[in-house]
Amino acid sequence: MARTQQTGTEIPPPRDPAAPHTPPPARTRPRNRPQPRLWTWLLLPGTLWMTGFLVASLLLVATLALGTTDPLGNPRFGLNFANLTALADPAYRTVLLRSLGYALITCLISLAVAYPVAYAIALRGGRFKNLLIAAIVVPFFANYLVRMYGWSVVLSDDGPLLRTLRAIGLADDGTQILQTGVGVIAGLVYGFVVFMIIPLYAAMERMDTSLIEAGRDLYGGPLRTFLFVTVPATRQGAAAGCVLVFLPAMGDFVSAQLMGGPDQIMIGNLIQDKFFQGQNWPLGSALTMLLMAVLFLGMLGYLRRTRKDEAEATR
Amino acid sequence: MSPEALPPTRRSFLRAGTAAALALTATGCGFASADDPAGRATAEAPIDVKVDGDLVYFNWADFVDPAVFEGFQKEYGVKVVQSNYDSMEGMAAKLNAGNRYDIIFPTAKWAERLTAGGRLRTIDHSRLRGAEAVFGGYGYFADPWYDPRSAHTVPFTMYKTGIGWRRDRLGDLTGSWNDLWNEQAKGKVFVLDDRDEVLGLGALKLGLGLTTGDHGDLARVTDTLRSLRPRLRGFSSDSYNNLLNGNADMTQAWSGDMAAMLAQAEDPTVFGFEVAREGAPVNSDCYAIPANAEHPGTAMLFIDYMLRPENVKKNIEYIGYPMPVRGTEDTYAALVEPFPQCVVTADDLGADLFFRNGDARVEQARDAAWTDVKAG
Numbered sequence: 192m193a194r195t196q197q198t199g200t201e202i203p204p205p206r207d208p209a210a211p212h213t214p215p216p217a218r219t220r221p222r223n224r225p226q227p228r229l230w231t232w233l234l235l236p237g238t239l240w241m242t243g244f245l246v247a248s249l250l251l252v253a254t255l256a257l258g259t260t261d262p263l264g265n266p267r268f269g270l271n272f273a274n275l276t277a278l279a280d281p282a283y284r285t286v287l288l289r290s291l292g293y294a295l296i297t298c299l300i301s302l303a304v305a306y307p308v309a310y311a312i313a314l315r316g317g318r319f320k321n322l323l324i325a326a327i328v329v330p331f332f333a334n335y336l337v338r339m340y341g342w343s344v345v346l347s348d349d350g351p352l353l354r355t356l357r358a359i360g361l362a363d364d365g366t367q368i369l370q371t372g373v374g375v376i377a378g379l380v381y382g383f384v385v386f387m388i389i390p391l392y393a394a395m396e397r398m399d400t401s402l403i404e405a406g407r408d409l410y411g412g413p414l415r416t417f418l419f420v421t422v423p424a425t426r427q428g429a430a431a432g433c434v435l436v437f438l439p440a441m442g443d444f445v446s447a448q449l450m451g452g453p454d455q456i457m458i459g460n461l462i463q464d465k466f467f468q469g470q471n472w473p474l475g476s477a478l479t480m481l482l483m484a485v486l487f488l489g490m491l492g493y494l495r496r497t498r499k500d501e502a503e504a505t506r
Numbered sequence: 507m508s509p510e511a512l513p514p515t516r517r518s519f520l521r522a523g524t525a526a527a528l529a530l531t532a533t534g535c536g537f538a539s540a541d542d543p544a545g546r547a548t549a550e551a552p553i554d555v556k557v558d559g560d561l562v563y564f565n566w567a568d569f570v571d572p573a574v575f576e577g578f579q580k581e582y583g584v585k586v587v588q589s590n591y592d593s594m595e596g597m598a599a600k601l602n603a604g605n606r607y608d609i610i611f612p613t614a615k616w617a618e619r620l621t622a623g624g625r626l627r628t629i630d631h632s633r634l635r636g637a638e639a640v641f642g643g644y645g646y647f648a649d650p651w652y653d654p655r656s657a658h659t660v661p662f663t664m665y666k667t668g669i670g671w672r673r674d675r676l677g678d679l680t681g682s683w684n685d686l687w688n689e690q691a692k693g694k695v696f697v698l699d700d701r702d703e704v705l706g707l708g709a710l711k712l713g714l715g716l717t718t719g720d721h722g723d724l725a726r727v728t729d730t731l732r733s734l735r736p737r738l739r740g741f742s743s744d745s746y747n748n749l750l751n752g753n754a755d756m757t758q759a760w761s762g763d764m765a766a767m768l769a770q771a772e773d774p775t776v777f778g779f780e781v782a783r784e785g786a787p788v789n790s791d792c793y794a795i796p797a798n799a800e801h802p803g804t805a806m807l808f809i810d811y812m813l814r815p816e817n818v819k820k821n822i823e824y825i826g827y828p829m830p831v832r833g834t835e836d837t838y839a840a841l842v843e844p845f846p847q848c849v850v851t852a853d854d855l856g857a858d859l860f861f862r863n864g865d866a867r868v869e870q871a872r873d874a875a876w877t878d879v880k881a882g
Contacts, residue, residue, distance in 0.1 A: 259866070260866070260869075262619060262622060262623060262863075262866075263598065263602060263619060263620070263623040263625070264595060264598045264599065264602065264619075265602050273870075277874070280874070280877065280878075282877055282878055282881035282882070283877075283881070285881060285882070286881045344751065347751045347752065347753050348751070348752045348753050349751055349752035349753075350751070367693075369753055370739045370740045370753070448699075451740065452738065452739050452740040453735055453738045453739075453740060453741060453880070453882060454735075454882060456880055456881050456882075460880075461877065461880070461881065464701075464876070464877075464880070465873075466595070467593050467595050467596065468593070468595065468700065468701050468876075470595045470598070471869075471870075471873055474873070
């Protein structure tokens with residue numbers, strides 16, 4: 192309010208009573224004002240649901256981590272710290288670091304893939320925009336497992352990709368994609384890249400395209416304009432995409448299972464094993480807590496970053 | 507056996523893909539108790555063999571010929587309500603959560619655990635017309651280790667674990683677990699994604715007990731398996747697809763899956779299946795009726811129906827696993843003619859190389875060893 196009054200005093204509105212000048216902030220202000228109680232009520236069920244189920248399941252996992260398993264495979268609660276000390280096994284550290292690495296690389300590749308796609312659709316899509324977005328999203332309605340299984344067939348030694356590469360001389364008989372790190376990362380990117388494209392697309396849609404023109408006016412080439420104008424203007428979308436890709440990629444176990452070999456096991460595979468093969472739910476829970484602790488650090492970084500961005504934007 | 511009858515998504519694929527099951531188990535985890543004397547008394551009461559409702563059936567996906575289901579539904583005027591599991595652990599989790607099924611198909615090891623936990627009804631074999639062909643023909647199952655006198659189970663299938671390989675790429679093998687270390691197959695070797703099977707092959711190669719829980723033994727086993735890692739391409743229970751699509755030159759494999767592969771292979775002669783002379787783990791799936799089954803009478807009828815020789819033969823041809831029913835041996839032998847070692851003999855059963863349950867300490871030691879093997 193103070194600011195409006197100030198503007199009012201500095202630039203006096205034209206003294207024409209027929210066309211009263213309404214300053215822009217006044218137009219947006221009323222949206223925030225009415226019925227704060229209504230919004231609270233609308234938010235309540237979702238918030239309760241999320242906190243209830245998130246907190247309840249977290250507590251369950253945390254207490255299970257201190258439990259044991261009975262002969263029938265039922266988890267039993269207790270105070271057994273063996274599961275936590277078992278995490279000191281260097282095997283877990285290796286696997287955790289590997290998962291972090293794979294998830295990070297997946298983020299970077301997804302960024303590289305998603306930027307041009309989002310850019311092309313948002314700024315050059317024209318009347319095909321919705322169709323193009325649908326073309327990207329609809330295949331992701333198919334079951335993740337089925338798609339990954341299909342992908343593993345595509346990448347197999349006698350599969351269409353390697354057969355084509357061999358035919359045009361880009362690969363020899365010994366070339367493998369499956370059971371290598373490349374295969375796993377290919378699977379992860381294939382699985383999660385859509386989570387990068389959508390937020391980036393949304394950010395580009397919202398972006399003020401006159402900034403790009405301004406960049407060109409200032410003699411920026413296409414690459415410089417992209418790097419110094421488009422990327423900074425859409426960095427919140429990119430950050431959101433990175434979180435949406437990183438979190439599931441870090442915990443994924445299907446890609447490493449179908450596309451990986453003995454040296455590509457990820458933390459998700461170990462957790463899955465504990466729950467399904469060893470029936471060692473307590474140790475699985477302890478591993479889950481470890482994974483969540485690592486992911487929490489990442490989330491914290493993201494939240495601080497977005498808060499800073501918002502603070503800058505509203506300054 | 508038509509190829510259409512064998513989609514690539516069977517047990518092994520389902521083992522590989524547990525995403526759905528993870529969600530289901532996570533939501534379905536109850537913590538029911540098995541210590542209930544009244545429940546035990548019901549569990550031991552004899553079951554009247556009569557239709558008492560539709561059959562709620564719980565098994566690996568695609569493990570019974572659909573034609574057999576149809577015949578059963580028509581003859582007894584009931585419906586078969588099917589659901590599937592993708593691991594024994596998943597099956598047990600559903601039972602523990604209190605879900606009610608009329609018939610389940612645990613492996614030997616799980617039959618022992620479920621029996622010990624009071625989770626299974628007793629089955630009076632004298633009420634089953636087909637029981638004689640099973641227990642009279644296969645003495646082993648008259649009093650197996652996992653369920654004394656087979657009081658709660660009837661054996662369903664038998665299988666063993668061996669090595670499947672590409673004859674066209676590797677030629678003949680030597681018939682030993684050492685073949686997995688074959689220099690020619692380097693980088694194209696798979697082992698099953700199964701703790702007991704992989705630790706078991708290491709133990710057998712070293713001449714140790716199949717399900718040892720001794721720390722010294724397990725250290726030797728993990729060392730041996732570590733020496734296999736440079737040759738290893740992966741842990742996968744999808745043995746026959748790996749062979750068929752060329753990813754594997756050699757793979758540890760269940761005999762039943764190899765038999766099922768014969769129906770899919772364009773030229774079966776390029777493949778081989780051998781059983782190691784150091785010993786082959788043997789296993790059996792059983793029919794069992796959970797203690798909380800709502801329609802145990804229909805379940806008894808179903809078991810009896812499944813044991814009719816004509817149905818046994820249909821199922822053998824459909825799933826590729828032999829069944830311990832006297833008079834069906836020729837059907838199986840004809841089916842696996844290219845892989846004669848798939849046949850499970852009385853000697854195989856007598857060797858008794860079953861995976862046994864260990865106490866908590868043993869299971870924990872084996873778990874840690876498996877993590878070491880897998881995570882390297």
